[in-house]
Amino acid sequence: MSFRRPSPPFPNRRPSLPEARSAAPTASPVHDEPLRGVKAGRVAVLPSGVTFTALHAGHVPGSPVAYAPEAEMTCLCGYAEQSTVMGVRRSGRWHERPEPKDGHCGFYAWKTGRRFPWAAGTWLLEVDLYGRVIEHEHGYRAQKQRVLRISPVPDPFCEPPFSLSYRQGDGRVTTACAACPPSQTPGHPITVDRLRRLLNVEVDLERAWLLREDGVCP
């Protein structure tokens, strides 16, 4: 079964060519187009609105883990435990943008075509990365990120058609199929069109499912 690649999500945006750019041999090339990355994340309905949340939400102290579809990074390096130098504890440094050899801040994403951990209940996010972008061997750390397209990762035995709902409490938006057993705590249903309008990103209910069925990594 072949992989069906959907049409570009934003036809009014100039296309980006991440593969061609990343092959550039220069040390610090300047590009005009964002780099394309993929990642796993969550979609949540919070009191502040519908937003994306990182997988490590709730585990990093002081972490502003929720982010909008188009966002600039907030450095968290100052919260990190620093090593001591000659008995003096070094304070964590804060950054306005990612640095290649200092800190670990930025929007993380994997390079397209790489296998990466994803699990049912999360979402596949396809993103454009720009501003200062640190390219790593398998992914990127970026100063700015724009989410272009999202797709929920269903449970292994789920099949289309899928429906969306969000849970009371943590507000996570999850998917279910007709064969899924009824939840103990039914969520609030959400239509794809409504979610698309709220986030202004393309919502594809079957893309992640297709990728898994086809054995194609994101």
Next chain:
Amino acid sequence: MSAIGEPVRTHDIPEPQEVPDELPQTEPAVPEPAAVPA
């Protein structure tokens, strides 16, 4: 080491430019009719 490996390159990429779906029309699509004397 991070799961994404070691840093290999640094990019400075400007904000993406939005391209309008349609160019604004500078001339009316239908020419104005010529004035006819009463």
